[in-house]
Amino acid sequence: MIQSRDTESIAAELTRQGVESAYALIKSKIKKTPVLTSESISAIATGNDNPPTRLFFKCENFQKGGSFKIRGATHALENLRPEELENGVITHSSGNHAQALAIAARAKGVKAYIVMPSNSARPKVEATRSYGGNVTFSGPTAPEREYVAETIRTKTNAHFIPPYDHPHIILGQGTVLRELISQADVEYGCKLDAVIVPVGGGGLLAGCALAAHGTGVRVFAAEPALADDCFRGIEIGIREPNVTSSTVADGLRTPVGVINFPIIQKYVEKVFTVSDEEILAAMRLVWERIKIVIEPSGAVALAVALSERWKIEGVKGNIGIIFSGGNVDLDKISDLIKMS
Amino acid sequence: MIQSRDTESIAAELTRQGVESAYALIKSKIKKTPVLTSESISAIATGNDNPPTRLFFKCENFQKGGSFKIRGATHALENLRPEELENGVITHSSGNHAQALAIAARAKGVKAYIVMPSNSARPKVEATRSYGGNVTFSGPTAPEREYVAETIRTKTNAHFIPPYDHPHIILGQGTVLRELISQADVEYGCKLDAVIVPVGGGGLLAGCALAAHGTGVRVFAAEPALADDCFRGIEIGIREPNVTSSTVADGLRTPVGVINFPIIQKYVEKVFTVSDEEILAAMRLVWERIKIVIEPSGAVALAVALSERWKIEGVKGNIGIIFSGGNVDLDKISDLIKMS
Missing domain, CATH: 3.40.50.1100 (Rossmann fold)
Structure with a gap:
C-alpha cells in the first residue's frame, strides 16, 4: 500500500x-x-x-x-500534494498514530479514516473520535488491520498514511x-x-x-x-x-x-x-x-x-x-x- | 505549642x-x-x-x-535562631508537611521528628523516612497527633514547626x-x-x-x-x-x-x-x-x-x-x- x-x-x-x-x-x-x-x-x-x-x-x-506520532503524521501530510489529500487520508494503528493522524488531518481540513484493532485502549479510541477520526475496528494482528484498511482505501480512494513504514x-x-x-x-x-x-x-x-x-x-x-x-x-x-x-x-x-x-x-x-x-x-x-x-x-x-x-x-x-x-x-x- | x-x-x-x-x-x-x-x-x-x-x-x-509544603517549612526554619535549631525540629502531619520538614531540616543539617497519623498514605511515610525524618505514628485525629508530638517535644526539646497554624x-x-x-x-x-x-x-x-x-x-x-x-x-x-x-x-x-x-x-x-x-x-x-x-x-x-x-x-x-x-x-x- x-x-x-x-x-x-x-x-x-x-x-x-x-x-x-x-x-x-x-x-x-x-x-x-x-x-x-x-x-x-x-x-x-x-x-x-x-x-x-x-x-x-x-x-x-x-x-x-x-x-510523538503527530510528528510523523504531520510530516507525511505536509509532503502530500492537494490532489493526494482531497479524498482524505487513511491508516491503521493500535492507537497513538490513529490519534495523531486524526489531529494532523483536522489541521489540514481533510477526512481521516482510522482502522483500529479491537483490543485498542478505550481512551485512544475515544480520543481518535474526539479529534474527528472516522474509526473502524479490525482484528488485533497486523495482517488483519492491513486488510480492513485496504478495503476502506479502495472504496474511498483516501491516501494511505502508514504508521511507521515510510x-x-x-x-x-x-x-x-x-x-x-x-x-x-x-x-x-x-x-x-x-x-x-x-x-x-x-x-x-x-x-x-x-x-x-x-x-x-x-x-x-x-x-x-x-x-x-x-x-x-x-x-x-x-x-x-x-x-x-x-x-x-x-x-x-x-x-x-x-x-x-x-x-x-x-x-x-x-x-x-x-x-x-x-x-x-x-x-x-x-x-x-x-x-x-x-x-x-x-x-x-x-x-x-x-x-x-x-x-x-x-x-x-x-x-x-x-x-x-x-x-x-x-x-x-x-x-x-x-x-x- | x-x-x-x-x-x-x-x-x-x-x-x-x-x-x-x-x-x-x-x-x-x-x-x-x-x-x-x-x-x-x-x-x-x-x-x-x-x-x-x-x-x-x-x-x-x-x-x-x-x-507546596516545602515553602512554609523552609521559611519557618530560615527564621529560627541557631539555638532554636540545635535540638532538631518536630511536627505532626498527615504526610506532605512531614516530607517537607524532613527535607528542609536535612538541608539545614538538623534532626526532624515527625508524628504521622497511622492512616497516612504509605508512600508519604516512606518518603519522609527516605529524607531522613524520624517517624512516630499516632491516632488519626488532630488531638491525637498533637498529644504524641507534645510528648516527644518535651523529651527531646526539639522546636515545634506547626503544619499550618503559624x-x-x-x-x-x-x-x-x-x-x-x-x-x-x-x-x-x-x-x-x-x-x-x-x-x-x-x-x-x-x-x-x-x-x-x-x-x-x-x-x-x-x-x-x-x-x-x-x-x-x-x-x-x-x-x-x-x-x-x-x-x-x-x-x-x-x-x-x-x-x-x-x-x-x-x-x-x-x-x-x-x-x-x-x-x-x-x-x-x-x-x-x-x-x-x-x-x-x-x-x-x-x-x-x-x-x-x-x-x-x-x-x-x-x-x-x-x-x-x-x-x-x-x-x-x-x-x-x-x-x-
Missing part, C-alpha cells in the same frame, strides 16, 4: 539532513515537549558507578495527541531526538552520550538513528521481551515479520517495518529487551517520582536503563530516554500497577 | 509584603514549579460561557517533596500565588482574575489570600464536603474546630488553624465544597488530559472550577488553579480511580 513512487524518490533523503528538513517543516505545528530530569531516578540508574549516570527524559507524553514518517519521528539533543545542550549545557529509544514498528527508532548519525550520540533500542521481533531480526540478520501481541506495551505490538529495518541494522548499536514486569516497575517509578503519566510503551527505554544488562553494557554519562507517550486506560492500568 | 512570643512579634508581617519577604528568603531553596494550561479542560470549564474561561494550573505536585508557615505557603501571578504575567502575558485554593488547615489559603491582597486577584477556597469545617466556620462566623477524616482528599482532613481563620474570613470571597466523586473525577481528568499525577487533595480546586455552583457564581476570565500536591499511593488510588 505504500506508494513506491514516493518511497524511491525520497529514500535518498533518509539522512540526518532529512530529519533537519522535516523539523523545519513541522516545527510550528507540533509542541516542543519538555526535557525533564530526576535526581532520584538518575541515582538508581547510577548505582555505584563513577562517573554518575544522568538521565534526560524527553516527554513526548505531553505532545499533541499524547505521543520515509516521511521516519524522518518526522526522528525530530524527537533532533529536539532532545538541542535541548540538552541549550537548557542543561550537556552533550548526550547515548539515547535509548523504544521500538515497535521502528519509525521512532529509525528516525532517531538518522538524527544521531554523525553527532556522536550512540543509539540503543528498547523492546518488550514479549514482542521482540526487532531483537530477533538483528540477531539473525533478517527482518522478523512475526510478533505476538501479548505485551502490556500496547504501542509496541507491531513488527519492524521493511524500510525501518535496514536503517536500524546500520545505525543502532544494540537492541535490549525487557520483561513486562520491568516495564511496569519503570512506569510506576515515573508516576511516583516525576509525577507524570507515561504509558507502558513509553516506559520501555527507562526499563532498559534500570536493568542489569544495561549496567553490564557500561554506557555512562548523559543518557537520553524517550518517554514516547502517555495515553493510558486508567481503568485497566490500575490492575497492572498493583502487579508492579 | 506555638511559640506565642514569635507569633505576636510577627503577626504584623501578615501582609502581602510579608509574603514578598518570605519569597526572597526561600526562593533559592525551592523549585519554581511550572504553570500549565489545557485547552480541553479550559473548554469544559467554559461550557457555553462568553468570554471563555482560561485555567492556569500551578503545579506544586512537581515541588520538592511533591507538594505566621511563618502562612507566609511561606503564600509564595505559591506570588509566583503564579508573576508567571501568568511573564510566561502567558495574562493577568489573573481569580484563584481557587484548596483548604485543609488553611496555611496555603491564608497565605494566598495575603499574596492576592491589593492585586485585584479574587480568592476562592475549595474544600471537600466531607471535611467542610472551613465552609461551616465562615457560615456561622466562628472557627469550627471539628472535622471528620473520611474524605479521599487525605491532605485536607484538618480543621482550619486559629491564626489562619480570621485571615480567611477577611480576605477570601467564598468557600466552595465538592464531593469526593467530583474530586476524583477532576483528578482523573488531569491524569488523562494533562498527563501529570496530582493527588486527590490537589484536585479539589479544579473540581470547584468544573462544578455547577462555580458556573452559577459567574467568575470568568483567567482563573488560577492550585494543584497543591502529587503524592499518591498508587496501590490505593487504583480502586478510587475505578470508582470515578
Whole structure:
C-alpha cells in the first residue's frame, strides 16, 4: 500500500539532513515537549558507578495527541500534494498514530479514516473520535488491520498514511531526538552520550538513528521481551515479520517495518529487551517520582536503563530516554500497577 | 505549642509584603514549579460561557517533596535562631508537611521528628523516612497527633514547626500565588482574575489570600464536603474546630488553624465544597488530559472550577488553579480511580 513512487524518490533523503528538513517543516505545528530530569531516578540508574549516570527524559507524553506520532503524521501530510489529500487520508494503528493522524488531518481540513484493532485502549479510541477520526475496528494482528484498511482505501480512494513504514514518517519521528539533543545542550549545557529509544514498528527508532548519525550520540533500542521481533531480526540478520501481541506495551505490538529495518541494522548499536514486569516497575517509578503519566510503551527505554544488562553494557554519562507517550486506560492500568 | 512570643512579634508581617519577604528568603531553596494550561479542560470549564474561561494550573505536585509544603517549612526554619535549631525540629502531619520538614531540616543539617497519623498514605511515610525524618505514628485525629508530638517535644526539646497554624508557615505557603501571578504575567502575558485554593488547615489559603491582597486577584477556597469545617466556620462566623477524616482528599482532613481563620474570613470571597466523586473525577481528568499525577487533595480546586455552583457564581476570565500536591499511593488510588 505504500506508494513506491514516493518511497524511491525520497529514500535518498533518509539522512540526518532529512530529519533537519522535516523539523523545519513541522516545527510550528507540533509542541516542543519538555526535557525533564530526576535526581532520584538518575541515582538508581547510577548505582555505584563513577562517573554518575544522568538521565534526560524527553516527554513526548505531553505532545499533541499524547505521543510523538503527530510528528510523523504531520510530516507525511505536509509532503502530500492537494490532489493526494482531497479524498482524505487513511491508516491503521493500535492507537497513538490513529490519534495523531486524526489531529494532523483536522489541521489540514481533510477526512481521516482510522482502522483500529479491537483490543485498542478505550481512551485512544475515544480520543481518535474526539479529534474527528472516522474509526473502524479490525482484528488485533497486523495482517488483519492491513486488510480492513485496504478495503476502506479502495472504496474511498483516501491516501494511505502508514504508521511507521515510510520515509516521511521516519524522518518526522526522528525530530524527537533532533529536539532532545538541542535541548540538552541549550537548557542543561550537556552533550548526550547515548539515547535509548523504544521500538515497535521502528519509525521512532529509525528516525532517531538518522538524527544521531554523525553527532556522536550512540543509539540503543528498547523492546518488550514479549514482542521482540526487532531483537530477533538483528540477531539473525533478517527482518522478523512475526510478533505476538501479548505485551502490556500496547504501542509496541507491531513488527519492524521493511524500510525501518535496514536503517536500524546500520545505525543502532544494540537492541535490549525487557520483561513486562520491568516495564511496569519503570512506569510506576515515573508516576511516583516525576509525577507524570507515561504509558507502558513509553516506559520501555527507562526499563532498559534500570536493568542489569544495561549496567553490564557500561554506557555512562548523559543518557537520553524517550518517554514516547502517555495515553493510558486508567481503568485497566490500575490492575497492572498493583502487579508492579 | 506555638511559640506565642514569635507569633505576636510577627503577626504584623501578615501582609502581602510579608509574603514578598518570605519569597526572597526561600526562593533559592525551592523549585519554581511550572504553570500549565489545557485547552480541553479550559473548554469544559467554559461550557457555553462568553468570554471563555482560561485555567492556569500551578503545579506544586512537581515541588520538592511533591507538594507546596516545602515553602512554609523552609521559611519557618530560615527564621529560627541557631539555638532554636540545635535540638532538631518536630511536627505532626498527615504526610506532605512531614516530607517537607524532613527535607528542609536535612538541608539545614538538623534532626526532624515527625508524628504521622497511622492512616497516612504509605508512600508519604516512606518518603519522609527516605529524607531522613524520624517517624512516630499516632491516632488519626488532630488531638491525637498533637498529644504524641507534645510528648516527644518535651523529651527531646526539639522546636515545634506547626503544619499550618503559624505566621511563618502562612507566609511561606503564600509564595505559591506570588509566583503564579508573576508567571501568568511573564510566561502567558495574562493577568489573573481569580484563584481557587484548596483548604485543609488553611496555611496555603491564608497565605494566598495575603499574596492576592491589593492585586485585584479574587480568592476562592475549595474544600471537600466531607471535611467542610472551613465552609461551616465562615457560615456561622466562628472557627469550627471539628472535622471528620473520611474524605479521599487525605491532605485536607484538618480543621482550619486559629491564626489562619480570621485571615480567611477577611480576605477570601467564598468557600466552595465538592464531593469526593467530583474530586476524583477532576483528578482523573488531569491524569488523562494533562498527563501529570496530582493527588486527590490537589484536585479539589479544579473540581470547584468544573462544578455547577462555580458556573452559577459567574467568575470568568483567567482563573488560577492550585494543584497543591502529587503524592499518591498508587496501590490505593487504583480502586478510587475505578470508582470515578
